[in-house]
Amino acid sequence: MKYFEKLARKMNIEGEIDMEAKPSTLEDEEVYRCSIFSVHKKLIALPRKDGGREVIRREIVDHLPGVICLVHDLDTDSYLVEMEYRVGPGNFVFGLPAGLVERGEAPLETAKREVEEETGVRPGKIEEIEQYGAFYASEGASNDKAYLFALHVSDIENLPLRPDAGEFIKSAWVSFEELLSLPIKNASSALLVRNEEVRRRGGQIL
Amino acid sequence: MKYFEKLARKMNIEGEIDMEAKPSTLEDEEVYRCSIFSVHKKLIALPRKDGGREVIRREIVDHLPGVICLVHDLDTDSYLVEMEYRVGPGNFVFGLPAGLVERGEAPLETAKREVEEETGVRPGKIEEIEQYGAFYASEGASNDKAYLFALHVSDIENLPLRPDAGEFIKSAWVSFEELLSLPIKNASSALLVRNEEVRRRGGQIL
Numbered sequence: 001m002k003y004f005e006k007l008a009r010k011m012n013i014e015g016e017i018d019m020e021a022k023p024s025t026l027e028d029e030e031v032y033r034c035s036i037f038s039v040h041k042k043l044i045a046l047p048r049k050d051g052g053r054e055v056i057r058r059e060i061v062d063h064l065p066g067v068i069c070l071v072h073d074l075d076t077d078s079y080l081v082e083m084e085y086r087v088g089p090g091n092f093v094f095g096l097p098a099g100l101v102e103r104g105e106a107p108l109e110t111a112k113r114e115v116e117e118e119t120g121v122r123p124g125k126i127e128e129i130e131q132y133g134a135f136y137a138s139e140g141a142s143n144d145k146a147y148l149f150a151l152h153v154s155d156i157e158n159l160p161l162r163p164d165a166g167e168f169i170k171s172a173w174v175s176f177e178e179l180l181s182l183p184i185k186n187a188s189s190a191l192l193v194r195n196e197e198v199r200r201r202g203g204q205i206l
Numbered sequence: 207m208k209y210f211e212k213l214a215r216k217m218n219i220e221g222e223i224d225m226e227a228k229p230s231t232l233e234d235e236e237v238y239r240c241s242i243f244s245v246h247k248k249l250i251a252l253p254r255k256d257g258g259r260e261v262i263r264r265e266i267v268d269h270l271p272g273v274i275c276l277v278h279d280l281d282t283d284s285y286l287v288e289m290e291y292r293v294g295p296g297n298f299v300f301g302l303p304a305g306l307v308e309r310g311e312a313p314l315e316t317a318k319r320e321v322e323e324e325t326g327v328r329p330g331k332i333e334e335i336e337q338y339g340a341f342y343a344s345e346g347a348s349n350d351k352a353y354l355f356a357l358h359v360s361d362i363e364n365l366p367l368r369p370d371a372g373e374f375i376k377s378a379w380v381s382f383e384e385l386l387s388l389p390i391k392n393a394s395s396a397l398l399v400r401n402e403e404v405r406r407r408g409g410q411i412l
Contacts (some may be wrong), residue, residue, distance in 0.1 A: 037265070038244065054374065140294065141242060166262040187342060
């Protein structure tokens with residue numbers, strides 16, 4: 001944190017905005033709402049170094065946080081991937097188990113629940129958990145963020161699937177080389193795969 | 207592509223949806239629009255293997271594509287980072303030069319333009335370009351995607367900043383170790399940094 005502050009000061013030499021002070025929200029109007037997100041118009045005050053402020057307008061998609069989970073079966077050294085329709089690309093695409101954090105749920109519990117619901121996989125043992133923290137999908141336009149986990153597991157049990165209504169998901173186990181070759185195009189999922197690549201190369205993930 | 211089809215078939219053994227066929231959009235209604243995105247309600251038909259279909263509803267944020275650019279100055283072995291207010295986290299955060307692709311613009315041109323507008327940096331020479339393709343921010347709820355580039359440059363010129371109205375951006379050059387230690391929490395930007403880490407370790411980015 002000290003380093004963060006030092007670099008922030010270094011960056012603060014020019015420009016009238018005081019980036020070590022807190023911005024404040026002057027207005028926040030909900031202009032649209034549907035089942036999984038809402039849209040807000042906001043007026044934000046950015047503090048100036050001279051004590052004044054700059055007022056900016058932003059529109060934001062207000063979205064529940066989610067999780068994405070890379071499951072690594074240590075018994076077979078393989079990874080759990082899914083295929084399902086995704087409305088962003090408008091097609092069936094490869095991806096990783098994922099879902100929204102329910103009220104009162106810890107993100108790690110969400111991860112285990114979604115893996116089991118979407119793929120039927122329940123690990124007998126979780127040997128190691130990597131928690132990479134939460135990453136924003138598109139921080140300039142949305143508060144949508146996903147907690148990223150890698151679970152290194154063993155003694156897999158296979159249970160019946162319990163997908164949400166309107167969810168049609170297929171899953172498969174693939175080798176690490178196969179995982180790297182899959183066109184996984186969701187940024188946070190690709191980041192999880194890349195983190196696992198660095199981990200397998202013996203590197204440190206910061 | 208052959209491998210993709212082979213794995214898709216392997217995943218297709220169970221489940222009634224035919225994921226090798228194309229889904230189709232039955233209805234598409236714009237329900238909200240603002241300056242940088244709109245919201246659409248869609249009815250989508252997923253083809254079944256028995257010739258029938260499953261109809262699902264989705265809401266999607268329709269967003270212009272963007273770019274994110276990691277600039278690496280080979281003369282000093284340093285990287286260009288920014289700090290600005292982002293409405294997602296609701297605070298001043300570290301990030302990389304980024305922006306929306308304008309009509310008729312190639313994404314690589316967007317990357318060079320945004321770097322120059324936001325930081326004043328114009329490379330005299332671009333020694334090497336990594337094009338990582340486009341990644342979706344949140345493929346289950348948005349078509350927002352960013353083209354990711356790493357530019358390895360030399361002979362930097364520093365020009366006056368030309369930010370968009372309401373944009374207040376500071377920038378700095380940092381070492382690779384400093385870059386890794388920064389809390390960059392936009393998923394696509396973090397993926398770019400991770401890709402650069404794999405490249406520096408002598409690995410191959412697939």
